[in-house]
Amino acid sequence: MRDHRVRVGYVDTDKAGVVHHTVYLVWLEQARIEYLRAGGLDYRAFERDTQLGLPVIEARMRYRAPARFDDVVEIETWVSTSSRAKVVFESRIRRAEGGEILCEGIVECACVDMQAERACSMPEAVRRACASGRGTA
Amino acid sequence: MRDHRVRVGYVDTDKAGVVHHTVYLVWLEQARIEYLRAGGLDYRAFERDTQLGLPVIEARMRYRAPARFDDVVEIETWVSTSSRAKVVFESRIRRAEGGEILCEGIVECACVDMQAERACSMPEAVRRACASGRGTA
Amino acid sequence: MRDHRVRVGYVDTDKAGVVHHTVYLVWLEQARIEYLRAGGLDYRAFERDTQLGLPVIEARMRYRAPARFDDVVEIETWVSTSSRAKVVFESRIRRAEGGEILCEGIVECACVDMQAERACSMPEAVRRACASGRGTA
Amino acid sequence: MRDHRVRVGYVDTDKAGVVHHTVYLVWLEQARIEYLRAGGLDYRAFERDTQLGLPVIEARMRYRAPARFDDVVEIETWVSTSSRAKVVFESRIRRAEGGEILCEGIVECACVDMQAERACSMPEAVRRACASGRGTA
Numbered sequence: 001m002r003d004h005r006v007r008v009g010y011v012d013t014d015k016a017g018v019v020h021h022t023v024y025l026v027w028l029e030q031a032r033i034e035y036l037r038a039g040g041l042d043y044r045a046f047e048r049d050t051q052l053g054l055p056v057i058e059a060r061m062r063y064r065a066p067a068r069f070d071d072v073v074e075i076e077t078w079v080s081t082s083s084r085a086k087v088v089f090e091s092r093i094r095r096a097e098g099g100e101i102l103c104e105g106i107v108e109c110a111c112v113d114m115q116a117e118r119a120c121s122m123p124e125a126v127r128r129a130c131a132s133g134r135g136t137a
Numbered sequence: 138m139r140d141h142r143v144r145v146g147y148v149d150t151d152k153a154g155v156v157h158h159t160v161y162l163v164w165l166e167q168a169r170i171e172y173l174r175a176g177g178l179d180y181r182a183f184e185r186d187t188q189l190g191l192p193v194i195e196a197r198m199r200y201r202a203p204a205r206f207d208d209v210v211e212i213e214t215w216v217s218t219s220s221r222a223k224v225v226f227e228s229r230i231r232r233a234e235g236g237e238i239l240c241e242g243i244v245e246c247a248c249v250d251m252q253a254e255r256a257c258s259m260p261e262a263v264r265r266a267c268a269s270g271r272g273t274a
Numbered sequence: 275m276r277d278h279r280v281r282v283g284y285v286d287t288d289k290a291g292v293v294h295h296t297v298y299l300v301w302l303e304q305a306r307i308e309y310l311r312a313g314g315l316d317y318r319a320f321e322r323d324t325q326l327g328l329p330v331i332e333a334r335m336r337y338r339a340p341a342r343f344d345d346v347v348e349i350e351t352w353v354s355t356s357s358r359a360k361v362v363f364e365s366r367i368r369r370a371e372g373g374e375i376l377c378e379g380i381v382e383c384a385c386v387d388m389q390a391e392r393a394c395s396m397p398e399a400v401r402r403a404c405a406s407g408r409g410t411a
Numbered sequence: 412m413r414d415h416r417v418r419v420g421y422v423d424t425d426k427a428g429v430v431h432h433t434v435y436l437v438w439l440e441q442a443r444i445e446y447l448r449a450g451g452l453d454y455r456a457f458e459r460d461t462q463l464g465l466p467v468i469e470a471r472m473r474y475r476a477p478a479r480f481d482d483v484v485e486i487e488t489w490v491s492t493s494s495r496a497k498v499v500f501e502s503r504i505r506r507a508e509g510g511e512i513l514c515e516g517i518v519e520c521a522c523v524d525m526q527a528e529r530a531c532s533m534p535e536a537v538r539r540a541c542a543s544g545r546g547t548a
Contacts, residue, residue, distance in 0.1 A: 007441075010288055010294075011296060011437050011440060013289035014285060014287050014288065014289070015284065015287035015288070015291045016190050016192065017251070017289045018192075020284075021162065022162045025158065025159045026420065029421055030418075042481075044480055044481040055153065055158070055200065056158040056198075056200055057201075058198065058200065059158065059198045060196070060197045062194070062195050063193055063196075064194075114153055114154070144304075146300065148425060148433060150425050150426035151426070152421065152425070152428045159422060163283065167281075170284065170344070181343055206318055207316075289458075290464050290525055291525070292466075296433045296436045299433045329427065329429075329432070330432040331474050331475075332471075332472065333432065333470070333471070335470045335471075336468070336469050337469065338468075340466075340528075391477075
């Protein structure tokens with residue numbers, strides 16, 4: 001399991017005075033990239049060198065309490081499934097102060113050849129980066 | 138069932154050359170507001186007059202094919218459940234040209250008192266607006 | 275001069291209850307693309323066929339009054355300068371209801387070869403599309 | 412002068428493969444909030460306690476080179492004018508690696524009573540926070 005911290009911006013809020021529900025998906029994306037980096041995979045270099053990408057094919061979000069402007073939120077991320085077909089990232093977002101759980105998300109990524117737009121099997125480099133995070137859960 | 142059309146903007150794309158996965162949730166939000174309007178509920182007036190809001194409490198998205206810059210996409214929306222606790226909106230997003238299904242989404246909204254931040258039962262006005270869309274599905 | 279209309283989304287607002295200042299730049303981008311389309315230039319095809327792009331090199335925005343959720347706004351756009359080096363788009367954003375001016379913007383675009391990341395002279399196709407809009411101002 | 416660092420996200424890019432021009436304004440907003448915090452003003456508490464806000468009334472951006480996915484960018488911010496009518500923040504955004512200047516921006520903020528939507532004079536607390544940053548320029 002790995003943690004990523006974000007400070008909530010003014011732009012992230014909406015007229016209800018809380019963070020818009022789309023923003024949590026942006027945080028999960030940042031957290032996935034940091035998760036892979038911590039596991040030894042530089043995602044920028046991965047895309048450039050392999051011409052492969054890891055698009056989101058499914059996302060399930062459960063919103064439990066609102067994040068607010070200037071909150072620091074913590075995104076814990078772990079990999080629950082890693083196969084040739086997909087990697088499943090699970091995340092729990094908490095307000096750093098107090099630790100309240102704000103949102104839980106499950107994001108499934110496949111692997112595609114970005115030019116050919118064809119599904120590929122998940123490269124070993126990705127699966128290794130995901131496996132390395134598991135031991136620390 | 139009701140339809141909403143959107144033209145994909147340049148800002149909606151990412152470096153993979155396709156629409157970023159968060160944008161589909163923005164389209165579903167627009168489609169819900171238009172769905173309610175078609176059912177007789179002006180959501181702006183609803184928030185102003187009742188001080189209630191309809192936050193997203195759960196979202197499940199299945200991404201099947203990418204939307205691209207300048208595509209026109211059609212969002213079909215219908216209500217599958219409407220109770221005192223929540224309204225469940227289901228949507229199917231297609232590329233207008235050709236009709237390919239790009240994404241399917243299920244979004245659950247609860248009702249909250251925005252000042253007190255307390256769950257409320259779903260007002261009749263919302264449930265009526267949702268019921269009115271059903272007959273046309 | 276050409277007009278483009280947009281309905282303000284919930285996501286476009288922030289906790290001050292009005293539209294976030296970055297959103298007006300998104301509207302100007304949509305308006306530029308529609309301006310070029312009306313002048314005979316399909317910007318998607320232009321990028322694909324020429325591998326050129328028209329990045330923003332300068333933007334000046336003057337915010338006069340806030341747009342609000344669910345407002346319809348009108349973006350009038352015209353080209354004030356069109357040279358080999360750049361095209362300058364000027365825009366005025368009004369609330370459709372009442373006609374109040376909300377924002378004025380000036381956006382300068384250059385032309386670049388997107389692979390080589392090198393400035394190019396503005397293609398005739400772009401300049402023609404821009405010239406065609408002038409007569410209607 | 413104060414510095415703020417940001418890691419470029421995937422969502423920040425567009426199909427040209429670089430950061431979308433609106434994102435730089437988001438970074439300037441984050442940098443202003445951190446600038447004020449460093450000067451002793453907690454902007455969240457300021458809005459809550461005074462019911463005042465500091466909306467952007469003018470922005471001028473000059474884009475010189477593109478930021479890219481996963482770059483770390485540094486936003487240097489200083490206040491060039493601070494009067495009863497407005498505070499003018501100037502910023503220079505560089506790629507951390509190599510130090511290339513990517514963008515320069517000037518953002519003017521006024522002070523408004525958010526309920527009454529009426530211009531106010533700039534509170535002393537804001538002007539003090541701005542003055543404190545000057546000495547370090």
